[in-house]
Amino acid sequence: MKLSKDEFINKLKEELLRIDLVISEEQLIQLYEYKELLVSWNDKINLTAITDDEEIIKKHIVDSAYALNHINSESKVIDVGTGAGIPGMILAICNKTIKVTLLDALQKRTIFLQEVVNTLKLENVDVVHGRAEEIARKEEFRDKYDVVISRAVARLNVLMELTAPFAKIKGSCMYMKAGKTEEEISEVNKSMKELEVRYKKTYEYCIELNNEESLAHTIIEFTKQNKTKEKYPRQFAKIKKNPL
Ligand code: SAM
Numbered sequence: 001m002k003l004s005k006d007e008f009i010n011k012l013k014e015e016l017l018r019i020d021l022v023i024s025e026e027q028l029i030q031l032y033e034y035k036e037l038l039v040s041w042n043d044k045i046n047l048t049a050i051t052d053d054e055e056i057i058k059k060h061i062v063d064s065a066y067a068l069n070h071i072n073s074e075s076k077v078i079d080v081g082t083g084a085g086i087p088g089m090i091l092a093i094c095n096k097t098i099k100v101t102l103l104d105a106l107q108k109r110t111i112f113l114q115e116v117v118n119t120l121k122l123e124n125v126d127v128v129h130g131r132a133e134e135i136a137r138k139e140e141f142r143d144k145y146d147v148v149i150s151r152a153v154a155r156l157n158v159l160m161e162l163t164a165p166f167a168k169i170k171g172s173c174m175y176m177k178a179g180k181t182e183e184e185i186s187e188v189n190k191s192m193k194e195l196e197v198r199y200k201k202t203y204e205y206c207i208e209l210n211n212e213e214s215l216a217h218t219i220i221e222f223t224k225q226n227k228t229k230e231k232y233p234r235q236f237a238k239i240k241k242n243p244l
Contacts, residue, residue: 001052001054012057013028015062018062019062019066033120035056038116039051042084047084058207058209066219067087067149069203072146076144076145076147077101080132080163082103083106085102087149092124097124098124100125101125103128107129133235136165136228143165146167147167150162156181156185156220157188157243161239161244162233162239165195167224169224169226171224173221175219175220175221176218177219178217178218180216194232197222197225199222203219203221204217
């Protein structure tokens, strides 16, 4: 259902309060403007399958904002495979002290993201077009981030090799997943060893929907122990064919 601007903002405020997040009127308006751009650009380029206002609030905005509970202020964050800016754009709007890099392989999506940054005059967001396995080899991105975050990009044993190289030593790798994750976690023993990351914690939370159903979502957090070995990440075809 399409909500008016006031209805959208009131609903958003109410849903963010459920996760104990209070943001300013200006930030609420920026989230509304981001949603408006997302829905209008979605007619031309494929950005999201979710277009209903209430669903965008719950499944995109609140889901993303939940991660702020586990990100320190002033952190340098990279969102790998951000797509339409989820979760990174939402994190950056909700917490202006963090500095967020949004990375995606599809240029039409990064053009959209840059348009959002320009329209909303966001000073804490950089947009980068490229493939994670190539960008992670550049000095300015490698071993540099306090937090690497990623939602809905790949299975954990592939995702970890693509993303861990961005984290600094003692930095966090956070993976947002839906549903059961035990099996995926059980597959990453070798990845953890090779990439020198240690499992830290799994955070579970529920997205409450209108029909009294709820979605079980999870953030799995790892801590990077050491600089990533030169040989990682490998080329994508190799990672995919033969995950660590
Ligand atoms: N994170 C967003 C979300 O949760 O809505 C987008 C998820 S979408 C299913 C996956 C995104 O990852 C796509 O936009 C795709 O272009 C990007 N992607 C996939 N592999 C990538 C890679 N190796 N490097 C950079 N981006 C990648």
